[in-house]
Amino acid sequence: MDITEYIKLVFTDYTLRTITLGTAILGAVTGMLGSFAVLRKQSLLGDAISHAALPGIAIAFLITGAKDSNTLLIGALISGLIGTFWIRGIVTKTHLKSDTALGLILSLFFGFGMLLLTFIQKQPNANQAGLDKYLFGQAATLVESDVWLMAIVTGLCLIVMLTFWKEFKILLFDADYTQTLGFNTKFIDILITTFIVLAIVLGLQTVGVVLMSAMLLAPAAAARQWTNSLSVMVFLAAIFGAFSGVFGTAISASQNNLSTGPVIVLVAGVFVMFSFIFSPSRGLLFKQIRFIKNRRDLELHKTLAFMHHIAETHEDISHPHAIKLLNNFQGYTRSTLQKLVDKDYVQLDGNMWSLTKTGFETAANLYTKQSTEDE
Amino acid sequence: MNRTKIMKEQTIDNKTPASSGVIAVKVDDLTVAYNYKPVLWDIDLEIPEGVLMAIVGPNGAGKSTLIKSILGILKPIAGSVTIYGKPYKKQRQLVAYVPQKGSVDWDFPTTALDVVMMGTYGSLGWIKRPGQKEKKASLEALEKVGMLAFKSRQISQLSGGQQQRIFLARALVQNASIYFMDEPFQGVDATTEIAIINILKELRKAGKTVIVVHHDLQTVPEYFDWVTFLNVKKIATGPVKDIFNDDNLTKTYGINYKVSIQE
Numbered sequence: 001m002d003i004t005e006y007i008k009l010v011f012t013d014y015t016l017r018t019i020t021l022g023t024a025i026l027g028a029v030t031g032m033l034g035s036f037a038v039l040r041k042q043s044l045l046g047d048a049i050s051h052a053a054l055p056g057i058a059i060a061f062l063i064t065g066a067k068d069s070n071t072l073l074i075g076a077l078i079s080g081l082i083g084t085f086w087i088r089g090i091v092t093k094t095h096l097k098s099d100t101a102l103g104l105i106l107s108l109f110f111g112f113g114m115l116l117l118t119f120i121q122k123q124p125n126a127n128q129a130g131l132d133k134y135l136f137g138q139a140a141t142l143v144e145s146d147v148w149l150m151a152i153v154t155g156l157c158l159i160v161m162l163t164f165w166k167e168f169k170i171l172l173f174d175a176d177y178t179q180t181l182g183f184n185t186k187f188i189d190i191l192i193t194t195f196i197v198l199a200i201v202l203g204l205q206t207v208g209v210v211l212m213s214a215m216l217l218a219p220a221a222a223a224r225q226w227t228n229s230l231s232v233m234v235f236l237a238a239i240f241g242a243f244s245g246v247f248g249t250a251i252s253a254s255q256n257n258l259s260t261g262p263v264i265v266l267v268a269g270v271f272v273m274f275s276f277i278f279s280p281s282r283g284l285l286f287k288q289i290r291f292i293k294n295r296r297d298l299e300l301h302k303t304l305a306f307m308h309h310i311a312e313t314h315e316d317i318s319h320p321h322a323i324k325l326l327n328n329f330q331g332y333t334r335s336t337l338q339k340l341v342d343k344d345y346v347q348l349d350g351n352m353w354s355l356t357k358t359g360f361e362t363a364a365n366l367y368t369k370q371s372t373e374d375e
Numbered sequence: 376m377n378r379t380k381i382m383k384e385q386t387i388d389n390k391t392p393a394s395s396g397v398i399a400v401k402v403d404d405l406t407v408a409y410n411y412k413p414v415l416w417d418i419d420l421e422i423p424e425g426v427l428m429a430i431v432g433p434n435g436a437g438k439s440t441l442i443k444s445i446l447g448i449l450k451p452i453a454g455s456v457t458i459y460g461k462p463y464k465k466q467r468q469l470v471a472y473v474p475q476k477g478s479v480d481w482d483f484p485t486t487a488l489d490v491v492m493m494g495t496y497g498s499l500g501w502i503k504r505p506g507q508k509e510k511k512a513s514l515e516a517l518e519k520v521g522m523l524a525f526k527s528r529q530i531s532q533l534s535g536g537q538q539q540r541i542f543l544a545r546a547l548v549q550n551a552s553i554y555f556m557d558e559p560f561q562g563v564d565a566t567t568e569i570a571i572i573n574i575l576k577e578l579r580k581a582g583k584t585v586i587v588v589h590h591d592l593q594t595v596p597e598y599f600d601w602v603t604f605l606n607v608k609k610i611a612t613g614p615v616k617d618i619f620n621d622d623n624l625t626k627t628y629g630i631n632y633k634v635s636i637q638e
C-alpha cells in the first residue's frame with residue numbers, strides 16, 4: 001500500500017480511521033501534559049509511571065482472567081498511581097533525590113511486572129497470549145471504544161487545564177512562592193500528576209511501556225524550541241503529538257507490518273531534531289548564522305570606528321585619507337571597505353577614502369547606542 | 376568608583392527611628408531540621424512593625440530556612456510563628472516574599488510582565504484570571520523598579536540584576552505589609568543596589584516592615600535600622616546602632632571581625 005492509497009483508506013476504512021484517530025488524540029494529550037512534565041524537570045516521571053503500570057496489567061489479568069483492554073488498563077492505572085505516589089513519598093520522607101526515587105520505582109515495578117509476565121506465559125492456559133503487546137504496543141488492536149475513552153480523558157484534561165491554568169503556570173514556575181500565596185500546591189501537583197498517569201496508561205496499548213515516555217517528552221521538547229509562551233508551547237506540543245500519531249500510523253500502515261508505536265516515536269523524534277536545528281530563536285542553525293553575522297558586523301564597526309578615530313583629528317570630517325593608512329588595522333579588508341561604501345558611510349576617490357556625514361555620526365554613536373537599543 | 380559616596384548622596388535618609396511598639400512578626404522556640412541535625416535551633420525573634428531589618432550570618436547559617444519557616448514553606452519540628460498575633464495561614468495577604476533568585480528556572484517560557492502578574496494571584500484566589508486591574512498594578516510595579524521597557528522580554532533574556540528587579544516587582548504588586556526578601560542584592564551592580572534600597576526605604580516610610588537577608592556587612596549600618604545575627608542559633612537582634620558591633624560579628628562569623636561603623 002502506498003501513501004496515496006493510505007489517504008484514501010483513512011476515509012473509507014473503518015479500522016484504519018479508528019487507529020489514526022486514536023493515535024492522533026493520544027499524541028495530542030500526551031504532548032500537552034508532557035509540557036508540564038518537561039517544565040517541572042520531571043522528564044523521568046513518564047518513564048517511571050509507564051514502567052510502574054506493567055505489574056498492574058499482569059495482576060489484573062491474573063485476577064480476572066480477562067483480556068479486554070479496559071480491565072487491564074484499570075490495573076495499569078492503579079499500579080501506575082501507586083508507583084507515582086510512592087515516588088512522592090520517598091522524596092518527601094527520605095530526602096533521596098527525585099531522580100533516585102524515580103529510578104528506584106521504575107526498575108522495581110518493571111522488574112516485578114516482567115516477572116509476572118513470564119509467570120503468566122509459563123501457564124498452560126492459552127488465553128495469555130498477547131499480554132506482551134503492552135511492552136511495545138500494538139496500535140492495530142485499538143477499537144472504537146478505546147478511542148472514545150481517549151477522547152473523554154483528553155476533553156476532561158482540557159477542561160481542568162483551562163480552569164486551573166493560572167495555578168498550573170505559577171506552580172510550574174515557582175512552587176514555594178505559590179505556597180506562600182495560599183494555594184494548596186499539593187492539590188495542584190496531584191491534579192497534574194494524575195492526568196499524566198491517565199494519559200500514559202491510555203497510551204500503553206498503542207505505544208507500549210518501553211517507549212511511552214518519549215510520547216510525553218518529544219512533542220514538548222520540540223515545542224519549547226519555537227516559543228517563549230507557555231500557552232503556545234502547550235498548544236504546539238499537542239499539535240506535534242497529534243501529527244506524530246497520524247504520520248506514524250500512516251507510515252507504518254503503508255510500509256507493511258512496521259509496528260506502529262516505534263514509528264510514532266521516531267516521527268516525534270524527527271520533530272525534535274528539526275526543531276533543535278531550525279527554530280529561529282533557539283535552533284542551532286540560526287544561532288550559527290547570527291554568530292557569523294554578528295562577527296561580520298563587528299569587523300565593519302571596528303573599521304568604521306578606526307576611520308572615525310582618524311577623521312576626528314581633522315576639522316573637516318570629509319577630509320580624504322589614504323587607504324594605505326588602514327592597512328595597519330587588523331579589522332580592515334577590501335570587502336569591509338566596500339560594504340561601508342555600500343552603506344553610504346564612506347566615499348572612495350582613487351586611493352583616498354573619506355567619511356560621509358552619516359558615516360561619521362554612526363561611528364560616533366556606535367558604542368554609546370547599545371544601552372538604548374533595548375526593545 | 377566610590378560607592379559609599381554615591382550612597383550618601385542618593386539614598387533617602389534612614390535615621391528615622393522605627394517602631395510603633397507593635398510586633399509585626401513573632402517567632403517562638405522555632406527549631407527546624409531537614410535531616411537529623413537541626414539547622415535552626417530554638418529561635419526566638421520579635422520584629423517590630425516598621426523596621427528595615429537585615430538578617431546576617433555566614434553561608435548555611437539558616438537564613439533562607441528561617442524565612443521559609445516563617446512563611447510556612449517548611450514545617451518546623453517545634454515552635455510557632457505569628458504575624459500580627461495570628462498564625463501565618465490567616466495573615467497571608469499581609470506578607471510578600473522575594474525568594475533567592477537561583478530558586479527558579481529562568482528559562483521558563485514566560486515574560487517579565489507575566490512573572491510580576493503572579494504577585495496578584497494570591498488576592499485573586501483560585502481559578503479567577505488576572506484582568507485589567509491586575510495588569511495595571513503589575514505595570515506600575517515594573518515602572519517602579521525601572522523595568523517597564525522590558526515587560527515583554529522572555530525572562531531568560533534578562534540579566535541577573537534585571538531578574539532580581541522582576542522578583543522585587545512581583546512582591547511589590549502584592550501590596551503587603553510585611554516583605555521578606557532573600558538576598559535581593561545578590562549579583563546586582565551599584566546602580567541597581569541603590570535603586571533597590573531606595574524602594575525598600577520607601578516601603579518602610581509607608582509604614583511597612585521589610586526583612587532582608589543581606590551579605591554585605593559593610594553596608595548594614597547604611598541601609599538598615601534593625602539587624603538580626605543568625606548562625607543556627609540567634610546570636611542577637613535589635614537596633615543596628617546598639618548591636619552591630621565586632622563582638623556580635625565575631626560570635627556570628629567565628630573569626631575576628633573589624634567593621635568600622637561610620638556615623
Ligand SMILES: Nc1ncnc2c1ncn2[C@@H]1O[C@H](COP(=O)(O)OP(=O)(O)OP(=O)(O)O)[C@@H](O)[C@H]1O
Pocket residue numbers: 409410414432433434435436437438439440441
Ligand atoms: N533542601 C535541603 N535539604 C537538606 N538540607 C538543606 C536543604 N536546604 C538547606 N539545607 C541545609 O540547611 C542549612 C541552612 O541552609 P540555608 O539555605 O537556610 O542557609 P543560608 O543561611 O540561607 O545560606 P546562604 O547564605 O548560602 O544562602 C545548610 O547547612 C544547608 O546545607
Ligand SMILES: [Mg+2]
Pocket residue numbers: 438439440475557
Ligand atoms: Mg540562603
